[in-house]
Amino acid sequence: MTPDLPEITPNKELIRVGEGVIDFDVVVVGGGNAALCAAIRAAETGASVALFERAPKDYRGGNSRHTRNFRCMHRDPKGVLTGSYDEDEFYDDLLKVTKGNTDEDLARLAIRESESCYDWMLGQGCFFQESLSGTLSLSRTNAFFLGGGKALVNAYYNRLEAQNVSIFYQATVLDVVIRDRRFDGVLVDLNGEQKYVRSRAIVLASGGFEADKDWLARAWGDAAKNFLIRGTPYNTGEVLKRVLETGADQIGDPTQCHAVAIDGRAPEYDGGIVTRVDCVPFSIVVNQAGHRFYDEGEDVWPKRYAIWGRLVAKQPGQVAYAIIDSKSKDLFMPTVFSATVTDSLDEMAVQLGLSRDQFLATVNEFNTGCGRGEFFPTELDGLETKGVQPAKTNWARPIDTPPFYGYELRPGVTFTYLGFRVGPDAKVSFGGLPSDNVWAAGEIMAGSILGEGYLAGFGMTIGTAFGRIAGKEAGAHARSSAG
Numbered sequence: 001m002t003p004d005l006p007e008i009t010p011n012k013e014l015i016r017v018g019e020g021v022i023d024f025d026v027v028v029v030g031g032g033n034a035a036l037c038a039a040i041r042a043a044e045t046g047a048s049v050a051l052f053e054r055a056p057k058d059y060r061g062g063n064s065r066h067t068r069n070f071r072c073m074h075r076d077p078k079g080v081l082t083g084s085y086d087e088d089e090f091y092d093d094l095l096k097v098t099k100g101n102t103d104e105d106l107a108r109l110a111i112r113e114s115e116s117c118y119d120w121m122l123g124q125g126c127f128f129q130e131s132l133s134g135t136l137s138l139s140r141t142n143a144f145f146l147g148g149g150k151a152l153v154n155a156y157y158n159r160l161e162a163q164n165v166s167i168f169y170q171a172t173v174l175d176v177v178i179r180d181r182r183f184d185g186v187l188v189d190l191n192g193e194q195k196y197v198r199s200r201a202i203v204l205a206s207g208g209f210e211a212d213k214d215w216l217a218r219a220w221g222d223a224a225k226n227f228l229i230r231g232t233p234y235n236t237g238e239v240l241k242r243v244l245e246t247g248a249d250q251i252g253d254p255t256q257c258h259a260v261a262i263d264g265r266a267p268e269y270d271g272g273i274v275t276r277v278d279c280v281p282f283s284i285v286v287n288q289a290g291h292r293f294y295d296e297g298e299d300v301w302p303k304r305y306a307i308w309g310r311l312v313a314k315q316p317g318q319v320a321y322a323i324i325d326s327k328s329k330d331l332f333m334p335t336v337f338s339a340t341v342t343d344s345l346d347e348m349a350v351q352l353g354l355s356r357d358q359f360l361a362t363v364n365e366f367n368t369g370c371g372r373g374e375f376f377p378t379e380l381d382g383l384e385t386k387g388v389q390p391a392k393t394n395w396a397r398p399i400d401t402p403p404f405y406g407y408e409l410r411p412g413v414t415f416t417y418l419g420f421r422v423g424p425d426a427k428v429s430f431g432g433l434p435s436d437n438v439w440a441a442g443e444i445m446a447g448s449i450l451g452e453g454y455l456a457g458f459g460m461t462i463g464t465a466f467g468r469i470a471g472k473e474a475g476a477h478a479r480s481s482a483g
Contacts, residue, residue: 023197024050024166025478027186028471029173029239030205031055032062033149033460034442036156037467038203038474040124043163045475050197051160052171052188054206054234059270060169061153062207063231063415063443063459066272068149069131069142070460073115080128081118083140087111090141094455097303101451109424110449110458113465118143120468125155132333138302142457173239176202178246182436200481201474204428204440205467208416209237210257211269216413219254226318228262230276230412233269240419240444248438249421249429252447258454259309262412263337264319274336277407280308281395282328282377284366285409287315290349290358292366297394300380306414306454313411320409321352323363325401331377339405348404367398415459417447426470437477439470 026042028035031053039051053060073090074081090111094102122128127146131139138144145152160167168190175187185198209215211233216224244250266275281301285308286292294311298304312320323345342348345363349356369388375381375397384393420428420440427434428445442463449462 022200024048024199025482026201026203026474027197027199028203028205030062030207031060032207032442033064034463034467035205036160037464038205038441038471039165040156040159041468041471042475043165045472045479047475047478050166050168052168052173054172055232057169060157061150062235065150065153066231067460068273069138069144069457070464071114071142071455071457072118073111078118079143080130081140081143085141093303097453097455098451099453103448105424107449110462110465114461117464124159126152138456176239176242178243178438181430181433183438200478201437203470203474204239204243204444205442206239207235207443208418209240210235210413210416212236223313223318227313227411227413228266228271229269230262230271230414243420247430249432251421252417252419254416254418256417256452258306258414258459259313260305260412260414261308261312261409263335264408264410265337266412275412277322277335277409278332279322279324279328279407282331283322283324284363284399285320285322286354286359286362287320288317288354290355290362292362292390295390295393297392297396302456309411309413312409318411321354322407322409323348323399324405325399326403327397327401329405339407341403341405343402345404348406352406352408363399367400370396370398415443417450419444419447422448425473426466439474441466441470
């Protein structure tokens with residue numbers, strides 16, 4: 001199936017193919033985690049490598065600079081990771097969020113690779129810290145970066161500089177020349193000057209198309225115009241469009257994405273992780289009409305936080321409201337924005353602009369339906385409602401103890417899942433056949449594994465695992481073909 005691609009202006013007349021000059025062994029397109037891992041591994045093979053990052057240096061790193069952790073398989077306690085987290089448990093967690101919509105072979109490959117990633121990342125200058133309270137209860141499954149994603153990105157760039165990799169900032173790839181599954185070169189705008197760069201291999205790691213709201217609207221309808229983009233404004237999908245047009249095999253649904261509920265006051269782009277609202281499991285969430293519309297306690301938050309962006313996107317005005325009382329105010333990581341605080345639910349309805357009568361009726365019905373039992377905030381506690389639709393199946397406690405706290409929620413899109421189909425060697429396929437010299441890693445191929453849903457930290461796992469594979473394979477190919 002061919003995606004509904006935006007109109008593009010061909011640059012073929014600007015391309016001078018056949019001059020016989022190889023500028024680099026490997027070109028890496030992108031500047032985030034997957035691209036950086038690929039460039040490091042390619043350079044380790046002895047290949048000459050160029051990395052094209054569209055953003056200015058101060059904003060380098062794509063969505064990766066907003067991350068905090070990556071999900072990691074381990075058989076025993078490992079560094080900051082507690083207990084064990086084996087392949088089957090990891091995969092079962094993935095199946096639950098994707099509802100089985102995943103490529104098992106590629107998923108298990110990423111999972112197994114994650115075990116060796118931990119020590120490899122340490123070797124590149126990355127450091128880890130124990131998970132903080134309120135960070136989704138991930139001490140056993142996810143390793144947190146000391147200094148966050150920006151520190152990780154900076155460490156990788158420092159490593160590339162030590163390897164003498166050529167790094168180009170504000171470098172927009174305008175065209176990717178691929179003929180009969182074989183890559184020749186890229187047309188790049190370097191600070192306003194167009195250059196054609198040839199290489200023996202390419203790694204595509206330039207992310208999805210989430211920052212192109214017109215493209216989002218073609219998939220979602222006009223509702224997408226109200227979406228907020230949590231990450232970089234530079235992921236507009238030009239490279240994805242162009243390579244799909246050359247015949248690359250597509251994977252993924254353009255409406256599927258990593259989308260979370262974020263504070264409605266977040267900026268349109270680049271708000272990052274601090275804008276996420278994590279109180280949902282302890283709240284009731286209502287739409288503008290004052291109705292609840294989904295089970296807030298369906299599962300632990302790391303397995304459900306990424307469905308709430310899509311849920312909110314389906315509500316009128318693409319907005320919803322999470323309401324908690326004082327019993328829950330210290331149970332989650334606070335957002336960068338303060339909540340709306342009131343002494344009464346009546347006043348909360350007024351402050352948030354909700355349908356007052358329906359909102360109060362919803363809260364009353366919910367409170368009446370809450371059962372008795374012991375409350376455990378960090379695990380499934382079975383504290384559920386009775387006779388309430390939709391039911392809340394865990395952490396259901398009455399909203400009855402002032403002051404009350406309200407958060408406006410809007411859809412915050414992190415990355416889209418439409419991308420390239422790849423094999424276990426990260427090679428992009430064209431017409432069902434692997435390319436000669438085109439590899440992909442990260443968000444641009446994550447749809448091969450994430451058909452829907454999301455598991456906290458797994459995007460970084462996919463990017464690190466397949467970035468390392470793609471870089472190593474591309475570097476080895478380039479060196480062997482150099483004669």
